[in-house]
Amino acid sequence: IDSSINNCQCFPGYICSSKLVPVSQYIGTVLVCLLGVACLRGWGRWKNSEYLQFISILEETRKNHTPANKNKLRWYDFDFSYWPADFSWTEVDNPILSDLPHCLSLSFSLFLSLSFFLSLSSFLIAHSFGRRMLYPGSVGLLQKAMKPMLQQGQARLIEEFDGTRNKLVACDGNEIDTMFVDRRRDGGRNGKTLVICCEGNAGFYEVGCMNTPLEGEQSSEKHPGLVETGVPFPQNEANAIDVVIQFAVHKLGFQLSDIIIYAWSIGGFTASWAVMSYPEIQAVVLDASFDDLLPLALKVMPDSWRPLVQHTVRQYMNLNNAEQLCKYQGPVLLIRRTKDEIITTTGPEDIMSNRGNDLLLKLLQFRYPKVMTDEGVRVVRQWLGASNHIEEASVYSGYEVDDDWCVSVLQSYQTDRDVFFPWSVGETAFFHINWARKYMHNFETTHCTPLPFSEFHTPWRL
Template sequence: MAGWMWLRCVLGPHLQRIHRSPDHSQPEGRAGRRGWNYKPGSLEKHTDSILGWASVLWSLSYYSSPLLLCYLYRKGYICSSKLVPVSQYVGTVLVCLLGVACLRGWGRWKNSEYLQFMSILEETKKNHTPENKKKLRCYNFDFSSWPSDFSWTEVSNPKLSKAGVSLLKPEPRLRGAADSVLNSVRTLPCHIISFLIAHSFGRRMLYPGSVGLLQKAMRPMLQQGQARLIEEFDGQRNKLVACDGNEIDTMFVDRRRDGGQSGKTLVICCEGNAGFYEVGCMNTPLEGGYSVLGWNHPGFEGSTGVPFPQNEANAMDVVIQFAIHKLGFHLSDIVVYAWSIGGFTASWAAMSYPEIQSLVLDASFDDLLPLALKVMPDSWSPLVQHTVRQYMNLNNAEQLIKFQGPVLLIRRTRDEIITTTGPEDIMSNRGNNLLLKLLQFRYPKIMTDEGIRVVRQWLGASNHLEEASVYSGYEVDDDWCASVLQSYQAERDVLFPWSVGEDMTLEGRRQLALFLARKYMRNFETTHCTPLPASEFHSPWRL
């Protein structure tokens, strides 16, 4: 029995923190509900350090392997006479690391806290009861060893399969059969290069948070943020299994018991390309008193997989299903809130679940392609376009216009990330295009050439004073604009697009265009990565 437990300790996960005692009684000297970092013994600490450095060196070798192999080839080291000694050396290193792992297991076996944790983990895997889950949530450890809490298979959904949820695809060009075959052969090299770019540095440039070395560097910060969510807000960590097999790391904070109206609303947060729920935009609705569900992109921290659009949408789908079927929220109780690149999954959720309460997009863009072209050489434009459309088609605006509910767009007036010419040119902010495309779809008779002109003039304002000056310059009567829209809605009660404004004067259409622009978008005078204060997080406008 002792040998079996020692083997479990050798193969067991890395324990990082104990949030509270499993029986909820705090050890002497540890008052309140604060946890403490796991203290390994001397043997476990030093062996774990050796294995950690080995992992870092392996990561560095993996990412530099193309350059390393080229160097070794040019030096003549890649030949049978040289490879045999190298393989023997590698084998020796692996045997030594195995011995170090066994010594680490011995150190864990001698630690009473680790033994208690392992017994709870094993019991939870055997009996997945709420009481065992509650005890296991007292620990922070490698998420790969965490038992599954919810799977897509638990929900009967005939539209969903292992192939994944549906995405909007780029429209194919119409060609004849012979022309299509010839074109496929001609463009085959472009397809191959695009595939290699997307699956190597392209994906990592787009989602740097999926790079293991960055996650290792951020781990202390992530662990601190996770401890805060669990110990101060009584957060619950859950593992969800998406239809593609990826395991999604989530954190839920329940405020329904607080009695406030905000707590009955669930805000599902979609993070940026280097954002994690531990330190990301989840804190904004938390400060506002909402119930909050955060999740990490595939490949980020505890989540498995890679963050391609299909995997992202699959992850978002299982998060929503979990909120409905496990957490007990109705779609009408759910607000989807996204920051930056998270606008893709948020707009997909709004398109796919139109019954949600509302959508809030902060510092998001309309389409990835213009931003990708900005950072690549002009000569690469055809290749960049093909790669984005085939593998990284983040078409936020196209998805957003299919949502009929309330929308709020938050634009950072000094945004340096989603501008195509620089933060000093506010008109190059792609959030402008997101607003214009939404308004043009919903109110085409108002957003004529003149309507677009005055809205663009309003968007050119870089602060609240300039914005108010443009608004007052056209003498916009808010009460009149609201009454016109309410009358139209009451008489027809139709879905967007609306034909309101078709029999209206030019002055009236200008007023309505500016009125709608200010209702759908709010300016926040800061840069892209500044956390959004809770005071700036508002419910979208409802007519």
């Protein structure tokens, strides 16, 4: 008896060695099963002629990345990390992003200028649930749930529209998954215009807003709503759209003046950054977008968290769409969803709480400051209060606006001065409401309803 006790002694605070034996057996059994499954999968692939053909095509494409090899590879769907890179930001000289501040690092100076607790809390929130709330499409669980739908959408773009998948490497090393549909070979007028689409926070090019310009037979390239690798913070998103534009110019052969940027929802940030950084771009269309993220973030967080939310947004998630859009001199079209339930600060029934209104007002106030006085803002707000086309027409007709006269005045001002915005023109209410209607179109639906091509217009220009 003494001998058996001495061979299996258990002391307080320690695990008895006899109890480890079953655990090690279980672990060993699991590892053997996993090894067996891996061997069976390897055997099945080795005996599968189609898989062997895919592997040979993939290896050949990696060694010799020719259009012919890529055309063979595009018919296969596999892990994107193994897809050969089609274009890298390092292939061209681009100084645009080099001077941008990087807001993703928690610098020592930040700790000195603000309280340690506030800085640490903001960092943790932004890099945990904050980023996932802002970009739910980056959550792996949602991606897995949508995978069958995404595979069907990708197959449709390739088979029906002859789309080409491309992997682009941004300056931060993130890999961007894009889809390009070339309509230039069809010979149509619209095919010569490239529409770069920027998705929303849970958007994917397989089922997203790319379908809108495709209905109009325009060439389309899709920048997804989030970077394929890494994390989708604002700086990463800016890097992503930058390499997409570089790819369109240097590889696809489009001029900046042939490019229209089309964005839905939170994609307005990358779209406004793109036109701010590349002012030669032909036009920008923002659908269901907002002026600033902060009011929308405050809406969903407790009031007691206001200082923390303000600091977190401004430091790590500063989606300042209006500020960036005002630095663009070209044509702009804003599409407002009159029943939008996402970018309203109170609810879809209160159309005046739609942050698209504020985006329009800030743009008009910057471009036409002499017109957008307190009276001008009041007139435009009255027009914005119309929730349907009948109410909109009623407000517009009440001011007896002469469209032709307004356009002639603007053309005369532009010809005489040829200056950049802001313009010192007009001091009458005619201009207030006339410009509002030219810069913004209403679409009577909710936030996530796909935009039909009939609502996709080329922005107004003189």
